[in-house]
Amino acid sequence: MRVLLVGGGGREHALATGIAASPKLSKLFCAPGNAGIAALAECVAIGAEDITALVAFARAQAIDLVVAGPEAPLTLGLADACAEAAIPCFGPTAAAARLEGSKTFTKEVADAAEVPTAAWARFEDADAARAYIQERGAPIVVKADGLAAGKGVVVAETTEEAEVAIADFMESRVHGAAGASVVIEECLMGEEISFFALCDGTHALPFGAAQDHKRAFDGDAGPNTGGMGAYSPPPAFTDALRDEVMAHFIRPTLAEMARRGTPFRGVLFAGLMLTARGPKLIEFNVRFGDPECEALIPRLDSDLLEALHAAATGRLAETRLAWRPLHSMVVVMATKGYPGNYTKGSTIRGLDAAAAIPNTHIFHAGTATKDSAIIATGGRVLAITATGTTLRDARDTAYAAIDAIDWPEGFCRRDIGWRALG
CATH class of the missing domain: 3.30.1490.20 (ATP-grasp fold, A domain)
Known part of the structure; x- marks a missing residue:
């Protein structure tokens, strides 16, 4: 399969890693990609929101599957344009992407589907x-x-x-x-969980759960960010709870979207609060979370490309997923000043030493190559991910990798996983 992955962050680097491992892959392109993704895919200089150019490229390269990473191209109609070109796309139409594009729409769908929410x-x-x-x-x-x-x-x-x-x-x-x-x-009180399900318009398949850390600093202090770390699986999210969420959140939402004439294909990301009265929906997103995706992909023991293609082409009913019996932790390294003003262009050293630590994945989020060096080009720059037989092992490995990185202009939280580790 020839695949075009759209996006250039840590989530897309994780997806590229999973897709590149598939024996079904013949060629992987990424638009626009980043310095880390370039080791796995041919990066092309097309912006993630340039729908016309993306579809033209997909046509010219005989792409078999377009995989949308971020939400913006989906809300702008990437999947619609791919459908017009007869190219399968992993991601919802613009009408279905309103589940993320409009908080009001999400609430209306949740109410109609009797999904518990605030x-x-x-x-x-x-x-x-x-x-x-x-x-x-x-x-x-x-x-x-x-x-x-x-x-x-x-x-x-x-x-x-x-x-x-x-x-x-x-x-x-x-x-x-x-x-x-x-x-x-x-304001809902409890533990917040990110849950993911692959959807093909009719069927849904659980794709795991993670717990994100939104605040910028240790102790959940400071402003909200795009995510400073995550771990998977969260101890609070049991198999029984997974089944409850599928039965009362995911499947009713799929049915309601189909009833409205906007069937949902792609990944449905349910942000949940585990309250004393049971799980409640905080929000829906229409793409993999970032950094949750970086925590999930290293645990997957199935062919990611085959699963994404099955979702895009209505074949999830015949698809099964297997997971490695591992815990994972992601710690985001960000440029000092993020999520406020920050300076771009600082040099990051020590990445090879960090990557050499066993069970470690260095996912690039906001990087570029300049004069053979890796430089920071964004706020969230690296997603240092580690796996282990226990969450504590994964945490220790992730922070050992961070300590091997020489980047004075960067910072990270030192307490990722504190809820589970105590």
Whole structure:
């Protein structure tokens, strides 16, 4: 199979690693890719949101499967354009991708499918949103309705914090048009879990769970980020809970999407809160999580490419997945200043020494090659991943690899996995 992988982050490097291991692969391209992906695929200089150029390239290269990594090309219609060109695409149509592109749409689908979720209300007027916050009190959650690169959520401990979020989202437009309307939710308490299921429009197949760490600093302090680390599997997510989520969250959502005439194909990412009253839906995403994907792929003991192709072509009913009996941990190394302002272009050394540590995977997220050196080009730059027979083993290996890396301009959290390890 000739495959075009779209994206250039740590998630895409993990997907490229899994796809490249498939005996069914004949050629892997990645657009635009990064310095790490370049060792596995031919990187092409096409932006992930340039739908016209991506499909033209896929036609010219006789691509058998397009795999969308990030959500933006999906909300812009990559899968629709691939369908018009008769090219299978792993990822939902633009209409189905609204499950991530609109918080309101997700809530409406969840309510229609009777998926347990937080109480919510939508606002287009900032003063009305403030009045609702004062009526409901804190803690309370404020979400930009549209796509905000994983940063459009504020868990406000006070009504004052919530009102600042309203001003930032709706009036200052810190996330652009994504904040023109907001969804305000009750604050759910418990453990947060990321659960993934491959979907082919009709059938769904569990693809594992992970626990992400969103805050920038140790002790879950600091601002929300795109994710500073993850581990899999989370001890709190049992097989019984997996079956419950499939029965009451994933399959009803698939049925509701099909009923609306927008069947969902790709990966459905359910952000869940394990509350005292059972699991509740926080959000749906329409792509693999990042850094959760980096935690899941090293544990997979099946052909990833075959599974993705089965989802894209409606053949999941005949597909089975096997998993290695391993724990994995991902620790993200980010440029100092992230998620605020940061400087690009610093040199990263020691990656070969880190990669030589057994059971370690160095996934590149925001890197490029300059004068034979690896430089940082983004906020989240590396996803250092390790596996082990226990989570503690995986953690120790991941941090040993980090200690082998020479990058003074970078930082990471030192407490990834603290909930499970105590």
